[in-house]
Amino acid sequence: MAMKKGHEIARGKTKVLYELEGQPDVLVVQQQDAITAGDGARRDVIEGKGRIAAKTTARVFRLLNLCGLPTHYLSGGEDDDDNEMLVRRAQMIPLEVVVRGVAAGSLVRRRPGIQRGSLLVPRLIEFFLKDDANHDPLIDPDTIVAQGIASPSDVATMTELARITYEILAHAWRRRDALLVDLKIEFGRLASGEGKGQLVIADVIDNDAWRVWPQGREDLMLDKQMYRNLETVTPADLEHVKARYEQVAEIVGTFPQMRPGMVAVLIDGPENVPLAEPVAQELSRYGLPIVRHVVSAAQTPGYALQLLAQLDATFARIIYTAVGAQPGVAVLGAMLAANTANAVVATATSPVQAASEAALQIAKTFALDDTVLFGRVLLMQANARSEVLSADARLNAPPPAPPPGVARA
Template sequence: MQLGAKLAEGKTKGIYAHPDDPELVVLFHKDGITAGDGARRSEIVGKGAIAGRTAANVLAYLEREGIATHFVGAPADDMTVVRRCAMLPLEVVMRRLATGSYLRRNPGVAEGQPFDPPLVEFFLKDDAAHDPQISEGEIVSQGIASAEDVQRMIAVGREVCAALARAWARQDVTLVDLKIEFGRPAGGELIVADVIDNDSWRIWPGGEKARMLDKQVYRNAAEVDEALLAAIKDRYLQVADMTAGF
């Protein structure tokens, strides 16, 4: 597929104008993997195509579950065509079990404590400030989104979390937590946007943290070498194949 002009560049994807339709854009998935707000960076040859497969599988599944997303299609493994959206500068994190940064911020909580319904946390997308947590009130007072939009993100986020938890449970995998982003297409209400891939969640086969398949393996590594990157690629391929079963 011929790409139009580059509109934006991120750590793991580029965003390009669609060659034929101004209401669409093309996400080109790159081979990079990052952690620590980009402080750690590596390249895994072929990761972009693997991530694109996963994202297409997940977004198409959510659409079938009746959850509106910006997904249109995937003309190639490393390309996703989506509706053009005005993105909110927020990461919406849905937590089903306590782990990771939540434990660092709440040291009295035991790892694995369940949240029912999922706990919803908002973080402002700002690498320089290390993506600080932001309250619902601050989102509204800073003009980032309306109070109604905040409640929609919470409700839709929980629907997404529940749908993906069901899909993973059918393969004996526990969805621990999940990052979602939202955008607004022209004249429309907020919908699930950006991508959901293996960089977006924690997934533990059999509910065992030691068997994690997600990006946390890269974050946790004391050092990065070719063997680690090869092992991560294997995990990402496994996840892409498993999400095809959604």
């Protein structure tokens, strides 16, 4: 069902933006059926491409939202939405941020010393100024700041968010035996409402925004590069491109799905029940469900083993952590580990540090095959690094200037 659109805000090569009727702070993004290359020098129309692009973008943004990343996406984008999705209005920053995990494209043309197809670790992050007339030139961070396009803090935030976004999507593609070669994203600042001024991932992320090589083979590419590589474009070529775009949209549709899992918090004795609360709180930060039981390796070993067998039989994916005080909790942890094929995370013996460490290890274990949890772990780690750097900056900040007329000791 088409959304009620108000004034047209902007029109690009492959999409049109409208105000949502009655809500000027919300925009309708309508994807078009055009496909272009060479900054619009080549242009064709593939009937249904707008529908495919809208689905792909919505599904990517749903994944990013589930991981906790800031985006402008609200809803829509599926088949019954008439190629349209709703987003929060944002003032776009005129930059394309490209994250490269494999050497390809313009990088190998600009830097012939890098072998095509080689892995790039750490990831290479580049900025390009959005300027079609000059073919979106490469621009370095110092120039971005000098020209007032973005602040040093904004550049650092975009770099970190772009890297995390790439790693999340690369994880999702790896689980489907495909290599995410590179990724292009854009950013904007929320124009109003809650979080006004916040930097968010914006625009679209569809099959035009990345290179994807199934089995790591460039000849099996699923992305827009197929179209760019065509010497001439025939109707059969466009049908082939459309089929690949449809395939990508269906694959991406599985990205935002969390795999159900359970964490069993087994508490060594009733006196240690209060110690389980910090563990539960830390696990909730990752969105992990838990069950809690009081057992005792010393006093009720039979019950502990019976409960362990019941939990193993009930949940397809379960991880255990033992909570309590030493030395009893170490015995409980060893008992669990010896009698289950599922993971038993290091026991939690203090309410703060150990609870955080146990929750992180549990989340990492589930994240091996759950992209949402993988993204949440990456974001938690990034936030922890940011807290360290902020604390260091505060510690080393110069003291405030004394009021006028007050001598400094």
